[in-house]
Amino acid sequence: MIRLEKVSYSYPDGTPALENLNLVIKKGEFIGIIGKNGSGKSTLALQLSGLLKPQAGRVMIRGMDTRDPSKLPEIRKFVGIVFQNPETQFVGRTVEEDLAFGPENLCFSPMEIRKCVDMALAETGLEKYRHRSPKTLSGGQGQCSALAGVLAMRPECLIFDEVTSMLDPESGISVMEIIKKLHRKGKTIVYITHNLEELHDADRIIVMEKGKVMLEGEPKSIFSDISLKTLGFDLPSLIELAETLKTHGVIIPWEKTASPQSFAEEICQLFLKT
Amino acid sequence: MPIILENVSFSYSKKTPLETSALREINLRIEKGEFVGILGEKGAGKSTLTKLFNGIFKPETGIVRVDGLDPSSREAKRKIGMVFQQAADQLFCKTVYEEIAFGPLNFGYSKKETEQRVYEAIEAVSLDQTELSRDPFSLSGGEMQRVALASALALRPDYLVLDEPITGLDPIGKNDILKTLNRIKEKGTAVITVTHNLKGFFPLLEKIVLLREGRIAFQGSRESYLKKGFEPLPPIASMMKELGVRGLPVNLTVFTVEDALEEIMKLKSILGTDNNENK
Ligand SMILES: Nc1ncnc2c1ncn2[C@@H]1O[C@H](COP(=O)(O)OP(=O)(O)O)[C@@H](O)[C@H]1O
Ligand SMILES: Nc1ncnc2c1ncn2[C@@H]1O[C@H](COP(=O)(O)OP(=O)(O)O)[C@@H](O)[C@H]1O
Ligand SMILES: [Mg+2]
Ligand SMILES: [Mg+2]
Numbered sequence: 337m338i339r340l341e342k343v344s345y346s347y348p349d350g351t352p353a354l355e356n357l358n359l360v361i362k363k364g365e366f367i368g369i370i371g372k373n374g375s376g377k378s379t380l381a382l383q384l385s386g387l388l389k390p391q392a393g394r395v396m397i398r399g400m401d402t403r404d405p406s407k408l409p410e411i412r413k414f415v416g417i418v419f420q421n422p423e424t425q426f427v428g429r430t431v432e433e434d435l436a437f438g439p440e441n442l443c444f445s446p447m448e449i450r451k452c453v454d455m456a457l458a459e460t461g462l463e464k465y466r467h468r469s470p471k472t473l474s475g476g477q478g479q480c481s482a483l484a485g486v487l488a489m490r491p492e493c494l495i496f497d498e499v500t501s502m503l504d505p506e507s508g509i510s511v512m513e514i515i516k517k518l519h520r521k522g523k524t525i526v527y528i529t530h531n532l533e534e535l536h537d538a539d540r541i542i543v544m545e546k547g548k549v550m551l552e553g554e555p556k557s558i559f560s561d562i563s564l565k566t567l568g569f570d571l572p573s574l575i576e577l578a579e580t581l582k583t584h585g586v587i588i589p590w591e592k593t594a595s596p597q598s599f600a601e602e603i604c605q606l607f608l609k610t
Numbered sequence: 611m612p613i614i615l616e617n618v619s620f621s622y623s624k625k626t627p628l629e630t631s632a633l634r635e636i637n638l639r640i641e642k643g644e645f646v647g648i649l650g651e652k653g654a655g656k657s658t659l660t661k662l663f664n665g666i667f668k669p670e671t672g673i674v675r676v677d678g679l680d681p682s683s684r685e686a687k688r689k690i691g692m693v694f695q696q697a698a699d700q701l702f703c704k705t706v707y708e709e710i711a712f713g714p715l716n717f718g719y720s721k722k723e724t725e726q727r728v729y730e731a732i733e734a735v736s737l738d739q740t741e742l743s744r745d746p747f748s749l750s751g752g753e754m755q756r757v758a759l760a761s762a763l764a765l766r767p768d769y770l771v772l773d774e775p776i777t778g779l780d781p782i783g784k785n786d787i788l789k790t791l792n793r794i795k796e797k798g799t800a801v802i803t804v805t806h807n808l809k810g811f812f813p814l815l816e817k818i819v820l821l822r823e824g825r826i827a828f829q830g831s832r833e834s835y836l837k838k839g840f841e842p843l844p845p846i847a848s849m850m851k852e853l854g855v856r857g858l859p860v861n862l863t864v865f866t867v868e869d870a871l872e873e874i875m876k877l878k879s880i881l882g883t884d885n886n887e888n889k
Pocket of ligand 4 (some may be wrong): 658
């Protein structure tokens, strides 16, 4: 559905950010992207949404080349992007106004706009804040509102660039739950994060390094790849514990490493069965 | 001498319709050289508490003393280094050097003394000398955080107070700051940090202060925090607690992968024999 072919990109000041990058994103996938600062994750996100265009190679979004200006409105409708700091994205005086901005720009009819805004508010649980100024929302609510702003345009594919990294854990979990629900409803999700715990259930993880895809695979195989450690990543503790237990003959299935509860449940099952 | 808070309360927008009580009846004592974690949910009052330590806020009732001094006094301000949550908000000079030199110059130290302190501070946070001429705003999040840390250290504080210092950093940036803070502590400076990142910080914490709705829900050693089953917990400790809840005889003070491995293998051998006897 989205295809990057030999994409290279350098910023105007000459900083190289992506180098000969190939990537295919399938419809309905949940893809996690990790990598050190400066490895090119955000640049990749901007390429995926057509906000930046490659200098070499091409980005095809549902058959549309992002370098073709006549396709941009269509691409905007198809891919939405949410950033780390929602404040920088707010334009409206109220949450509702803010959400209407995107569909208005896409020339939806007033009736469609109403419907899209209502749906976006419902999907993010923000109905009760519709008349508030987005600037008065807490970090987690602000991030939901930024997400709602993107949802109001009814995109097929959603890109998230470190949206939970500045949130407290509870707010982060609730934002993540909304994103997982959208995925279950069929949306394609590209999720950039430093928090590997959030990617336990991803379909695929891409590890970026120096503007290239360095590793790619299911969470299960990526998390057991030792090269991840050499890149400076710590594994989620429960996965590390499961890996160590395995060498001592205690096998914890992958799904059970998702939470402390499921992990403990499995240990009980293993040790208490008669 | 310690930082002491006695019966401290604090409200925002006092005597207006927006009045919010942020802290209530706080009694707290932080000794020199301790590594203290301030934990609690969003809105529990953690950031407000840090701002009472250095006199940015004055308590509504009760007293705050830093080594016996009023925290808003010049002498006390020299003893406490602060690093705020968004390091970028704290930087305002044109070069990294000026940024770090600002505090010492402001306190009247000579150019020479200041220079010495700047070099000492960048060494402590492992910033390269070549970074000194850079514009702080061109730095990455992790680098900005280190400059903010170095600025605080240039006053050679007895207490270093930080508000979520590793939030938003990449894994390398996080580990760097954690190592740096540990080094600073080893040299005798008390490190007092607000954090949500228990996985990263738990091994360093000696003492924990848990805030809940503006009150202290717990203060004491890491071990007693774990034993008493307080939350939040790092993932391994949380799993051990879950085992306990399910009736397994576990050591609740375990929070590292290595110790958990040992505990679980112990359980396996105990329970394994039980099963055989039952058969
Ligand atoms: N606006 C910009 N101008 C110049 N260089 C940039 C800009 N944005 C990013 N870069 C550089 O491009 C590279 C990739 O950055 P980025 O895609 O932001 O990485 P990540 O999101 O993984 O941290 C880095 O070297 C970064 O410094
Ligand atoms: N500048 C402010 N004005 C009014 N209320 C505030 C302000 N800052 C914080 N509060 C309120 O004070 C309480 C404690 O906030 P804070 O200390 O920031 O908590 P934490 O850092 O634990 O998230 C919360 O109810 C918060 O909404
Ligand atoms: Mg980025
Ligand atoms: Mg805070």
